[in-house]
Amino acid sequence: MxxxxxxxxxxxxxxxxxxxxxxxxxxxxxxxxxxxxxxxxxxxxxxxxxxxxxxxxxxxxxxxxxxxxxxxxxxxxxxxxxxxxxxxxxxxxxxxxxxTYEIRQRENKEEVEKELFSRIKKVLNTQLSAKNKMTAINIWAIPAFIYTAGVLTWSRTDLERLDRETRTTLTQYCVLHPNSAIERLYIPRRESGRGLSSLENVYLKEESRIKTFFLQSNLPVHHLQQPEVDLPSTNTYLTQGYLYPQTEGTLMAIQDQVVPTRAYAKYIMKQNIENTKCRLCNNVEETVQHLSSGCSTIANTKYLSRHNNMGKVVHQFMCLREQLLQEFVPHHIYEPTTVREGNEIKIYWDLTVQTDPGAEHNRPDMVVWNKRRKSAIIIDFTVPLDQNLAKVYGEKIAKYETLSRQMKQTYGLEKVEIKPLVISCNGLVHRKTVEHLREMDLPSNTITWMQKAVILATVSIIRQVLFPH
Structure with missing residues (x-):
């Protein structure tokens, strides 16, 4: 009308x-x-x-x-x-x-900023998980700001400042380590980031959409450059968001190698550090890689506990599959028995396998015997550094090759398989680990619990060593 x-x-x-x-x-x-x-x-x-x-x-x-x-x-x-x-x-x-007859830029921008950070702080004050906090900020706090795209004039300097203040706020609430990689904060979780929307990026994208309706702003795609890595499984802790915010923040700092080791303090922070040797073993440079998976002083304690916790998950799910257990319990309170046996399956946990002649490496982490099929599976767990993921898988296969042959001869088995299960100390999942779990007909959430056991242990190790008080 x-x-x-x-x-x-x-x-x-x-x-x-x-x-x-x-x-x-x-x-x-x-x-x-x-x-x-x-x-x-x-x-x-x-x-x-x-x-x-x-x-x-x-x-x-x-x-x-x-x-x-x-x-x-x-x-x-x-x-x-x-x-x-x-x-x-x-x-x-x-x-x-x-x-009025015009849009009062300064007054509106002040009100929008106030509302934005008010909402961010309300989200950070909740008991939401890390993933859900990022999601809440993206869908509730940031839209209060993006709503003004094409109406209020925000310069790139303004947008960079607001992103910087957002990161500062996250740091104040212990959700982001102050030295973590900035870029990774804004990468989607399925691509190994934390999934926060950048104010600058989403504002400029929305402004472009308003102007043209059809132009889209494409963010760079980040990929792990290791073909042996199963990326969806590796990013389980990010996509499912099961970590506490502080734990996720610490893990990101470990992965970004910005935790205050002696080497980092001296060479990156330029602090006056006389001795950069490891405070535990005093043999090599104290780097985050060394503390995560290379210190001989804690190899038989903290690293072994991490290794066993990952293995306990597999042992428990295997027993549940065979109805040798009634319910699943968290790995830190589960204690595997040396031998569990049912009608068709017998499971060894950290038990020597006797063969004739004997094999040098005859004590794998688990052996699953199938009486009906006359077969066995040798399972061994390992938690290496990220860069050694492919290397250790091959080493495990070679290590138990002799034992597998001798088991077939000694026990008259038709088939003996070797299935190394490898998750790096930072949570990278070897693609063969996913395949092997599927071959053993274990539930899909097995990998989630395995990864969780490893990640929590790695974060705990770094915290206990660098922040003992």
């Missing part, structure tokens, strides 16, 4: 603007007071017909002539209702933005 009328503000010879309308928020445009009265009466009459009325406490008029706001008398409708006219210093809100 408005568009068909003769009312409206002419943009050029062929186009005119009569209104902006969103749900029940309506803004009318007219060439002068008389036209505006006509538009108001048209809207009032139609609203009355459908049983709606003006919310006069939210209505107002303004008059702009030659770029300047002019004070005019209040508008009186035919039915006697009065619409006030805004003064020169008064504002009105349309779709959440404070306006």
């Amino acid at each position: 408005l568009n068909r009328s003769s009312y409206g503000y002419s943009l050029d010879q062929s186009r005119k603007l009569t209104h902006l309308f969103y749900v029940d928020d309506l803004k009318l445009f007219a060439r002068g007071r008389q036209q505006l009265e006509g538009e108001l009466e048209l809207v009032r009459g139609f609203s009355e017909d459908i049983g709606m009325i003006f919310g006069l406490d939210k209505c107002a008029t303004i008059s702009v002539k030659r770029g300047k706001l002019e004070r005019e008398e209040n508008m009186v409708l035919i039915d006697g209702q009065v619409l006030p006219t805004l003064g020169t210093e008064e504002r009105y809100k349309y779709l959440g933005v404070q306006e």
Whole structure:
């Protein structure tokens, strides 16, 4: 009705603007007071017909002539209702933005910033998991800011500052390590990042969409450059979000190699450190890699415990599969028995396998004997450094090759398989680990619990060594 009328503000010879309308928020445009009265009466009459009325406490008029706001008398409708006219210093809100005859940039930007960080802090004060906190910020806090794209003018300097203040806030709440890689914070979780939306990126993308409707901003895709890594399984802790925020933050700092080891403090932080040798073994440089999986002093304690915890998960799921256990319990309270036996299956845990002749490596972590099929599976667990993932898998195969042959001969088995299960100290999952678990018909969440056992242990080791108090 408005568009068909003769009312409206002419943009050029062929186009005119009569209104902006969103749900029940309506803004009318007219060439002068008389036209505006006509538009108001048209809207009032139609609203009355459908049983709606003006919310006069939210209505107002303004008059702009030659770029300047002019004070005019209040508008009186035919039915006697009065619409006030805004003064020169008064504002009105349309779709959440404070306006007069122009948009007051400074005032709106201050209010938007205040609302943004208020929402971020409310999210960080909750007991949500790390993943869910990032999700909540993305879908509840950041949209309060992105809503202004194309309306308020945010420079790149503004956007960089707001992203920086967001990271500072995350650090204050112990969700982000101060030295963690900034780029990784904004990479999706399925690609090994933490999944936070960058204000700069989403703002510029939204602004572009508003301008063009069809142009899209594509972020760089990041991939692990190791073909032996099963990326979806590796990112389980990120996509499922089972870690506490502080734990996830510490793990990211470990992966980014920014935790305060002696080598990092001396060579990166430029601190006055006289001795960069490991504070535990005093043999080699104290780096995050050395502490994570290379220190001889804790090899038979903390590393062994991490290794066993991962193995306990597999042992327990195997026993559950064969109904040798009734329920699953967390790895840290589960204690495997040396031998578990059912009608068809017998499971060894850390037990020497006697063969004739004897084999040098005859004590794998697990051996699963299948009586009916006359077969066996040699299972060995390992938690190497990330860069050694492929290497240790091959070493495990070679290590138990002799034992597998001798088991077939000694016990008259038709088949003996070797299945190394490898997850790095930072949680990288070897693709063969996923295949082997599937071949053994273990449930899909086995890998989740295995990875969790490794990650929690690695974070605990680093914390205990570097932050003993």
